[in-house]
Amino acid sequence: MNTITPASAVAVSDRPAASARPTGFVHDTATVFVRESRPLVRDPFSVVFSLVQPLVFLGLFGPLxxxxxxxxxxxxLQWFVPGILVMVALFGTASTGANLLFEMQTGSHERTLVAPLSRSALLVGRALKDVVPLVIQGTIVVLVAVPFGFRLDVPGLLAGLVVLAVFGVGFGALSYALALACRNRDWMFWMVHQTLLFPLMILSGMLLPLDDGPAWMHAAAAVNPLSYLVGAExxxxxGDLGAPAVVGGVIAATATCVIGIVVGVRAMRKAH
Incomplete structure (x- = not known):
């Protein structure tokens, strides 16, 4: 005997339960952040190991x-250490898309997409997870430099880490957008990654001063957001929190954050 189900019952059963609906951007972002941070808590050695590169630059470029x-x-050190902090933020957040590539290959990313979470929260929560190692590593680099003569200004350091965190969220989101665009071509992600990162780094003056460089380098540095970030740091x-360079750095970090989130969310919606 066939049972006819009333249309109203079908409509009710097809509706998502109230508890399955997104609960708000802040809550969703916190949920994603906690989920993504668990591997970091279980394996804190990865944060320490990633300090090798900035400390090598500090130890080899510094004496020169x-x-x-x-x-x-x-x-x-007062000139060089802030550049190292920007380098930590640049390399740390630029590689976050590689984690997304791995999740897409294993299918775990697709499983997160069916969760009742907003796309923007998925993106920002992931990017915030990569800000935590950035803050830890930046603090350690500064503390390592203090015994060698670096003058630590605590309010300035805290403000500098906040600016770097804002930049890191945006740059991490751009890295995720790149990963989504290269989901079927892993090599393309790394090619774009390496092609863009080193020119951005060199043309920001974070490692070497650009004062004696050619005019075209000065012109390139003027449109490089990292240049303003380095100056602000x-x-x-x-300790000069009111310097004009700080305003430029804050604007550059905020613009990177906004553009990164907008581009990243659009990439996630388009890809899925």
Whole structure:
């Protein structure tokens, strides 16, 4: 005997339960952040291991810059350490798309998409997870430099880490957008990654001063958001919180964050 189900019952059964609906951007973002942070808590050694690169730059480039400055160790560190912090933010968040590529290959990313979470929360929560190692590593780099003459200004350091975190969320979101665009071509992600990162790094003046560079380098640096971020970090870590360079850095970090989230959310909606 066939049972005819009333249309009203079908309509009710097809509706998602109230508890399955998105509960708000902040709550969703926190949920994603906690989920993504669990591997980091279980394996904190990965954060320590990723410190090798910035410490190598600090240990190898630092003496060369000290020699070029006539032996002014403290002054060189005051100029160089903020650039190292920006480098940590740049490389740390630029590679976050690689994690998404792995999740797409294993199918775990598709499973998260059926959860009652907003696409923007999925993106921002993932990006915030990568800000935590950034803050930890940046703090350790500064503390390592203090015994060698670096003058630590605590309010400036805290403000500098906040600016870097804002930038990191946006740049991490752009990395996720790139991963979505290259989901079937892993090699393309790494090609774009390497092609863009090193010019951005060199043309920001984070490792070497651009004062004696050619005019085209100055023009490229003027449109490089990292240049303004580096200038802001140098002012903030020196304790000059009201410097004009800080305003430029805040604007660059905020613009990167907004653009990254907009591009990333659109990429997620388009891909799925």
């Amino acid at each position: 810059l000290v020699g070029a400055s006539g032996g002014d160790v403290a002054g060189t 140098r002012a903030l870590l020196a």
